[in-house]
Amino acid sequence: MQPIISVQNIGKTYAGGFTALKSVDLEINPGEIFALLGPNGAGKTTLISIICGIVNPTSGTVLADGHNIQREFRAARSKIGLVPQELSTDSFESVWATVNFSRGLFGKAPNPEYIEKILRQLSLWEKKDSRIMALSGGMKRRVMIAKALSHEPTILFLDEPTAGVDVELRRDMWEMVRGLRESGVTIILTTHYIEEAEEMADRIGVINHGQLVLVEEKNTLMHKLGKKQLAIQLQSPVQSLPEALSAFDLEVADEGNQLIYTFDTQREHTGIAELLRHLDQQGIEFKDLHSSESSLEEIFVNLVHQNQTEQQAG
Ligand SMILES: Nc1ncnc2c1ncn2[C@@H]1O[C@H](COP(=O)(O)OP(=O)(O)O)[C@@H](O)[C@H]1O
Ligand SMILES: [Mg+2]
Incomplete structure (x- = not known):
């Protein structure tokens, strides 16, 4: 066209x-x-x-x-x-x-x-x-x-x-x-x-x-640029993240009652299965899971931020 x-x-x-x-x-x-x-x-x-x-x-x-x-x-x-x-x-x-x-x-x-x-x-x-x-x-x-x-x-x-x-x-x-x-x-x-x-x-x-x-x-x-987040609702709250989970992009939220896992939708593997296996090994039980797509807002903020960092670097 x-x-x-x-x-x-x-x-x-x-x-x-x-x-x-x-x-x-x-x-x-x-x-x-x-x-x-x-x-x-x-x-x-x-x-x-x-x-x-x-x-x-x-x-x-x-x-x-x-x-x-x-x-x-x-x-x-x-x-x-x-x-x-x-x-x-x-x-x-x-x-x-x-x-x-x-x-x-x-x-x-x-x-x-x-x-x-x-x-x-x-x-x-x-x-x-x-x-x-x-x-x-x-x-x-x-x-x-x-x-x-x-x-x-x-x-x-x-x-x-x-x-x-x-x-x-x-x-x-x-x-x-x-x-x-x-x-x-x-x-x-x-x-x-x-x-x-x-x-x-x-x-x-x-x-x-x-x-x-x-x-x-x-x-x-x-x-494409949207990261997805998986919210993991825990059975009982955790104080902090065990060392064994440090490789995952995880945040503790809701006073320890929730873990937020951020993953890239573009990657071949989301890492979710592996994460759940690790949780199980650590004896961390969960009662609910749900995922959400990031909004254009987050994408925009990330891009602008990235652009600024690049400008400062070069
Ligand atoms: N006539 C002008 N002379 C000098 N600088 C200008 C002039 N017009 C705009 N600028 C500067 O160029 C930049 C871009 O402005 P502008 O195109 O109006 O941005 P936006 O519409 O995205 O807010 C700004 O830093 C603005 O101060
Ligand atoms: Mg304008």
Whole structure:
């Protein structure tokens, strides 16, 4: 499949000398929801600003639907809608006027039917004559999305769409984004909420210190990097772990009533059978076992931690 966005060797050093991106390569597939996940300052906004042609890269190339974002800016940009992180919504204009005006900026002929369709899709139709500044925060965000979609782009960027938004509104936003994807739009969102990436994305790219640390199908990521934990409920509490069990990745929990065994799902042998045999030899009896998969949260923390350790080492 031809990627709809192709990012090659993108680097960015800002005028002050700060390097925000170091040689990023990334391909986005048509029709997917891609989440760029990373902590504040990781370089998410810089990267999508470069892809959208708002910030010039220091090195590298971006193709949007085959068009070079720098050399063929207009052609590339016409395919792209961007909902920026900062909302600029102090407008006296009506929703309808604003969204139509945005379309005009792209040199597109008016298309009231299309604008009506997106306003309805975003549950903004009832508000089409309201002044933007009179709308609630959630409605303003929808207007920003409608503006970004006004020129019929096939690729939509959402920079931190739910930062500072309450839980209910976040769910609404997720629903809306899914709806947009159904209508054929490719979606790239940035987030520092793991939950959001986990909930929304088909694929996840983890970015930290300007480097794309990893890009993976969400499910594969959860599976591949996911450590599993086995909680072993003991018959009677232990004070400490016997020496004979030191080879196992074990923790004593719940005041000695539980042992937590962490193992790697990628390894051929989990070591569980061996552990249970050792427990038996040590006379440690258990009454219950259950396993749990680690969340993306833990994976993320591990990755970021690993990345930091590597940075310090080299
Ligand atoms: N215009 C700029 N000039 C200098 N440094 C910048 C500029 N914009 C962003 N940065 C720095 O680049 C890094 C990445 O910023 P940004 O891309 O906004 O990260 P994120 O969106 O992941 O929070 C940060 O350390 C930020 O301070
Ligand atoms: Mg940002």
